[in-house]
């Protein structure tokens with residue numbers, strides 16, 4: 426262990442998501458989403474759509490562009506076998522006035538020699554600041570590569586603008602693309618240090634807090650061979666996910682320096698995906714998505730949204746609901762949704778995700794590959810899932826209802842009465 430990491434760990438204590446926490450993960454009525462059925466129409470029948478994020482202002486509010494809200498999503502042709510989509514992922518934008526009906530804008534970047542970095546672009550976030558868009562993304566692989574590689578760098582395209590007219594809305598360049606961050610090998614594992622599953626260094630998420638500008642991202646903590654982590658268990662040491670953070674010393678949204686991770690899950694889980702924070706009542710709620718198959722041997726988790734709470738951005742974070750589990754799929758449709766994004770809505774959190782595989786209840790997502798290709802396509806949702814409503818009270822959460830597929834209300838828009846509110850009003854037994 427090097428000096429910087431030692432100092433960090435001495436100060437911050439053990440990783441926040443421990444095996445003891447994760448061992449308590451269990452489906453409950455409060456954490457399971459209702460079953461999802463296919464929508465009448467997907468957002469765009471020509472596209473598979475998965476990880477999705479809003480265009481936001483510096484203070485985190487959803488940008489209002491002449492009455493439109495904008496989301497960005499990873500996308501590919503809907504003719505592609507769903508399992509191949511990560512190899513060609515392209516960021517497209519979609520816009521809506523009512524948060525229910527979305528129109529496809531198109532690819533955010535032109536793909537040419539000045540186009541985005543990487544051979545494909547994975548998840549990110551988007552800032553609208555003084556009329557300019559900063560589109561953060563993961564540059565996966567290298568531009569123009571012949572064989573796919575899995576190098577991941579945090580990148581930004583900036584300089585884009587957005588125009589509206591009677592036909593709708595357009596985002597246009599020119600863009601300047603820059604690599605912002607690569608793993609340093611001390612706080613964050615590099616590709617060559619990785620010992621097991623594919624390393625992660627991706628999903629930059631822009632966030633400002635108390636006037637300081639940050640990027641959060643998904644990463645791994647280096648665990649050298651022979652280390653005493655996980656009681657020296659080499660198999661467990663390969664599972665070393667973390668939530669990374671970088672800070673901009675000047676507030677410039679294109680200049681960041683790495684800082685020690687916010688949370689790590691060494692010996693627990695390999696992938697803490699798409700980290701993001703919701704601030705509420707002086708608390709910081711940190712959310713990540715993770716998979717059933719990325720928990721270490723001996724731990725049973727689910728494809729789910731996991732969350733943690735702290736009274737400052739740096740933590741120490743405590744898992745919500747004791748285990749960290751906030752929202753998962755029902756046991757008879759365990760892969761129906763993934764890649765959740767929570768945002769604040771008054772007393773509730775609204776959680777969007779994408780509609781993943783339905784009519785599929787085998788124990789592992791790997792078994793999708795044994796289905797005939799036509800079935801792989803038929804059973805893949807590839808569009809926005811119903812939004813889930815969650816009550817949040819201190820370190821506890823509770824699923825209280827859903828909205829339609831891809832219905833993304835603004836924080837000040839009124840919602841219909843939830844199941845939970847209706848039930849609260851029912852008289853107790855004996856009062857009928």
Ligand code: FRU
Nearest residue numbers: 476511547548628698699764
């Ligand atoms: C989550 C994820 C992200 C990544 C993207 C690639 O769904 O694994 O971490 O950016 O998918 O498609």
